[in-house]
Amino acid sequence: MAIIKITDLVKKFPVGNGFFTALNQINLEFNKGEFAGLVGPSGSGKTTLLNIVGSLDTPTEGEVNVLGKSIGGLSHKQAAKLRNKHIGFIFQTYNLLPVYTVFENVEFSLLLQNMSGTMRKKAVMEALDWVGLTDKAKSKPSMLSGGESQRVAIARSMVKKPELVLADEPTANLDSKNSHHILQTMKNLNKELGVTFLFSTHDEKVMKYLNRIISLEDGRAVKDERMTSNSELSV
Amino acid sequence: MLALTLAFKNLIGAGLRTWLNVIVLSFAFVLMVFYNAMIDGWNRQGRNDTQDWEIGQGQYWHPEYDKYDPYTIQDAHQLISDDIQAMISGGELTPVLISQATMYPKGRMQAVVLKGVDPKQEILKLPTADLINVQDKTAAIIGKRMSENAHLKVGDAVLVRWRDNKGMFDAMEITIGAIFKTDVPSIDIGQMYLPIRVLQKMTSMTNEATFLVAGDNSSLDPITDWTFRDTDFLLADLDAMIQAKKGGGMVLSGMLLLIALLAIFDTQVLSIFRRQKEIGTYIALGMTRSQVVGLFTVEGGAHSILAALFGALYGIPLFLWLDTIGLNFGTSSGDAGITVAEIIYPYYSVGLIVTSLVFVVISATIVSYLPARKIAKMRPTDALKGKLQ
Numbered sequence: 001m002a003i004i005k006i007t008d009l010v011k012k013f014p015v016g017n018g019f020f021t022a023l024n025q026i027n028l029e030f031n032k033g034e035f036a037g038l039v040g041p042s043g044s045g046k047t048t049l050l051n052i053v054g055s056l057d058t059p060t061e062g063e064v065n066v067l068g069k070s071i072g073g074l075s076h077k078q079a080a081k082l083r084n085k086h087i088g089f090i091f092q093t094y095n096l097l098p099v100y101t102v103f104e105n106v107e108f109s110l111l112l113q114n115m116s117g118t119m120r121k122k123a124v125m126e127a128l129d130w131v132g133l134t135d136k137a138k139s140k141p142s143m144l145s146g147g148e149s150q151r152v153a154i155a156r157s158m159v160k161k162p163e164l165v166l167a168d169e170p171t172a173n174l175d176s177k178n179s180h181h182i183l184q185t186m187k188n189l190n191k192e193l194g195v196t197f198l199f200s201t202h203d204e205k206v207m208k209y210l211n212r213i214i215s216l217e218d219g220r221a222v223k224d225e226r227m228t229s230n231s232e233l234s235v
Numbered sequence: 236m237l238a239l240t241l242a243f244k245n246l247i248g249a250g251l252r253t254w255l256n257v258i259v260l261s262f263a264f265v266l267m268v269f270y271n272a273m274i275d276g277w278n279r280q281g282r283n284d285t286q287d288w289e290i291g292q293g294q295y296w297h298p299e300y301d302k303y304d305p306y307t308i309q310d311a312h313q314l315i316s317d318d319i320q321a322m323i324s325g326g327e328l329t330p331v332l333i334s335q336a337t338m339y340p341k342g343r344m345q346a347v348v349l350k351g352v353d354p355k356q357e358i359l360k361l362p363t364a365d366l367i368n369v370q371d372k373t374a375a376i377i378g379k380r381m382s383e384n385a386h387l388k389v390g391d392a393v394l395v396r397w398r399d400n401k402g403m404f405d406a407m408e409i410t411i412g413a414i415f416k417t418d419v420p421s422i423d424i425g426q427m428y429l430p431i432r433v434l435q436k437m438t439s440m441t442n443e444a445t446f447l448v449a450g451d452n453s454s455l456d457p458i459t460d461w462t463f464r465d466t467d468f469l470l471a472d473l474d475a476m477i478q479a480k481k482g483g484g485m486v487l488s489g490m491l492l493l494i495a496l497l498a499i500f501d502t503q504v505l506s507i508f509r510r511q512k513e514i515g516t517y518i519a520l521g522m523t524r525s526q527v528v529g530l531f532t533v534e535g536g537a538h539s540i541l542a543a544l545f546g547a548l549y550g551i552p553l554f555l556w557l558d559t560i561g562l563n564f565g566t567s568s569g570d571a572g573i574t575v576a577e578i579i580y581p582y583y584s585v586g587l588i589v590t591s592l593v594f595v596v597i598s599a600t601i602v603s604y605l606p607a608r609k610i611a612k613m614r615p616t617d618a619l620k621g622k623l624q
Contacts, residue, residue: 047616048616051616054519056518056519056615056616056619057614057615057616076523076524076525077523080518080521080522080523080526081521083518083519083520083521084520084521084522085521089519089520091516091519091619093512095512095513095515095516095519095619097513097516098248098513099244099245099247099248099249100244100248104244108520109520109521111237111241112237112520112521112522113521156520
């Protein structure tokens with residue numbers, strides 16, 4: 001069953017007196033449990049597509065349907081609710097909130113859901129356990145390494161048990177060892193919890209883990225490949 | 236509640252920047268409370284002293300008497316009826332007779348108001364009993380300012396010339412029997428107090444008075460042929476003066492508050508500029524833009540709560556100390572012509588503290604909201620990249 005359905009998507013940005021077309025006639029579908037990646041050079045439209053799927057942006061033309069909701073028709077409030085409950089984000093620069101501890105960073109989405117304190121604590125510790133950072137719960141982001149920071153970001157995206165996780169260049173700031181660790185963690189979560197992962201990347205290391213690769217060039221999806229067996233790579 | 240929790244976490248996390256703002260704002264808050272407490276303390280003391288020394292619980296004036304018009308004094312006197320006399324004997328009222336005169340201390344000519352008062356009265360704090368103690372029947376008491384002004388001391392005799400009820404001049408030497416000290420200059424400067432019987436005799440106004448001062452046990456009921464003036468009327472000048480002082484003081488503390496608010500505004504602008512990625516992250520995590528605007532507004536406004544708490548840390552001990560020792564305005568403080576005690580004790584009311592706090596919180600929240608509105612127009616995708624918008 002498709003949890004993301006993109007039909008004739010066009011995204012244009014105003015530039016000077018004209019428009020720059022970032023995405024042009026994109027038609028894609030993603031099913032539950034996929035571990036897919038958008039690959040392509042800088043400016044090919046990967047991040048723009050992720051942002052639209054994540055309801056952080058809206059299509060100029062066409063239709064993007066995520067978890068049964070049309071992104072173009074959502075109000076700010078509805079889009080925020082969709083992101084808060086059903087979509088997790090992982091960013092290249094981690095985007096951890098600097099004044100909060102690791103625990104509080106992971107807890108943040110649950111606070112917005114008005115979850116009780118006991119349930120929040122349980123969920124946060126479980127998420128930190130997934131990424132192997134329970135001992136860092138009280139640390140501030142400034143005390144973490146890049147790999148640890150990204151694992152916190154993964155825990156933060158996973159703590160609410162979303163249907164979809166969008167990861168924008170998650171390994172771009174990490175060394176090879178940390179990249180593999182991160183990807184393996186995500187792959188495990190994908191398998192264990194059935195969460196759909198959608199990456200944007202041009203990192204070869206990431207591509208080895210993906211079971212589907214969509215190549216973008218100048219805003220167009222030029223290739224859509226499904227891999228057969230690439231999920232158990234060793235670090 | 237969530238916004239408040241997050242706001243305080245962000246504020247504390249911001250470290251020195253927050254505390255600098257909080258310190259400046261707390262100064263404004265403490266100064267605002269202190270200044271207004273001083274004015275209120277002055278007001279209370281001024282009103283109490285003026286009531287105790289001059290106006291009592293109100294006054295019954297001869298219908299033609301106007302204390303601002305000296306020309307009315309000549310004719311503003313009438314007989315004290317038996318009913319009024321009974322009230323005077325009962326301690327409800329005390330009569331005062333006024334006559335204009337000229338005195339010649341050390342050969343100089345100086346205008347003076349002669350006031351005939353009952354030496355046995357206990358309604359006013361005026362030490363009229365000193366008039367009983369003095370053996371000389373033509374003795375008078377004067378205030379300290381008057382004595383300094385006219386270079387008169389106890390035992391000095393001064394020539395006084397006045398006109399009786401028919402306009403005839405008369406003159407005699409009056410001995411200064413006692414000098415009193417008061418915070419109320421209006422009963423001191425240019426005034427000389429004589430026993431009312433003496434002044435009635437001097438002016439041929441037997442058993443007459445210009446006004447009657449009501450005491451604590453007076454019913455304050457209307458009295459035929461006398462016009463009642465309540466305390467609000469009689470204290471209107473003092474109230475107006477204090478209100479004017481309050482306004483001036485507000486300008487001072489308002490300027491300090493403005494500096495503090497500018498600092499908060501500046502911090503907010505800088506925060507929104509520097510924390511765009513954080514703003515984008517909040518939105519990505521599921522906050523609406525208006526929630527983020529609310530968070531930043533509460534965060535800025537929360538400076539004022541921290542300022543109040545921080546201000547309380549040093550303000551409460553300072554206020555308690557000042558409440559004990561008061562603030563000495565020096566011996567010449569009353570020479571300005573208004574009632575000012577030598578030592579003023581600030582008066583901190585709950586209303587004053589709550590009003591000041593609400594004012595500071597609202598002001599800080601407004602200046603925090605103004606720059607935070609920009610967040611509502613931000614594109615979350617650009618904010619996530621920390622891109623200038």
